[in-house]
Amino acid sequence: MQALDLRRLRESDASAFREIRSEGLRLHPDAFGASFAEEQSQPLERVADRLENGHVMAAVADDAIAGVVGLAGSRAEKTRHIGLIWGLYVRPSWRRSGVARRLLETVISDAMLVRPQPWMSDLRSLRICVEANNRAAIDLYEALGFTAWAVEKQALLVGDHFHDEIHMRLDFSPQNR
Numbered sequence: 001m002q003a004l005d006l007r008r009l010r011e012s013d014a015s016a017f018r019e020i021r022s023e024g025l026r027l028h029p030d031a032f033g034a035s036f037a038e039e040q041s042q043p044l045e046r047v048a049d050r051l052e053n054g055h056v057m058a059a060v061a062d063d064a065i066a067g068v069v070g071l072a073g074s075r076a077e078k079t080r081h082i083g084l085i086w087g088l089y090v091r092p093s094w095r096r097s098g099v100a101r102r103l104l105e106t107v108i109s110d111a112m113l114v115r116p117q118p119w120m121s122d123l124r125s126l127r128i129c130v131e132a133n134n135r136a137a138i139d140l141y142e143a144l145g146f147t148a149w150a151v152e153k154q155a156l157l158v159g160d161h162f163h164d165e166i167h168m169r170l171d172f173s174p175q176n177r
């Protein structure tokens with residue numbers, strides 16, 4: 001197994017990010033709220049802007065991206081305490097080697113402790129949505145301290161099939177605020 005570095009993706013990574021994001025959306029349409037077709041039609045500048053102004057971490061080996069995860073925050077006064085984790089995806093050949101766990105531990109640490117971006121300073125809670133049958137992801141989130149707080153019935157319609165989603169959250173303890 002090659003060594004992996006974790007780094008934040010920037011606008012110059014837009015093409016590589018779009019490639020791995022498209023792969024995830026295409027191979028696992030049930031796992032994500034976004035659709036492959038919708039994201040394919042986005043101009044690359046929009047992808048670049050999302051990276052430069054957001055917070056997307058990648059696990060990288062020899063310049064190839066093995067996995068990604070995003071952290072988004074709200075700028076709105078009443079919801080800027082909530083961060084949203086999105087788009088967790090690890091390429092099949094890298095699975096079961098702790099890549100997703102490392103990516104999540106890094107964004108959780110960024111949100112709770114390191115706070116490398118100004119908009120993270122008010123974060124108090126992280127949220128994540130997961131398709132209700134995605135046992136691998138649910139087990140991982142629970143292992144990292146996330147708890148389920150709601151089930152949204154028929155949250156996604158993929159083709160002809162509805163999918164429920166579980167909403168999970170990780171609230172920061174007072175000493176970490």
Ligand SMILES: CC(C)(COP(=O)(O)OP(=O)(O)OC[C@H]1O[C@@H](n2cnc3c(N)ncnc32)[C@H](O)[C@@H]1OP(=O)(O)O)[C@@H](O)C(=O)NCCC(=O)NCCS
Binds near residue numbers: 031032099137
């Ligand atoms: C879910 C996913 C991100 C896991 O990535 P990964 O790098 O293989 O996960 P890790 O190796 O870090 O595993 C961490 C934990 O997740 C759970 N897990 C991961 N894959 C699993 C599997 N196939 N079956 C059961 N549990 C699994 C286990 O609890 C594991 O801990 P363990 O290795 O101590 O048993 C990956 O399978 C993936 O990209 N799936 C498709 C997209 C997706 O479902 N994204 C989540 C959207 S909410």
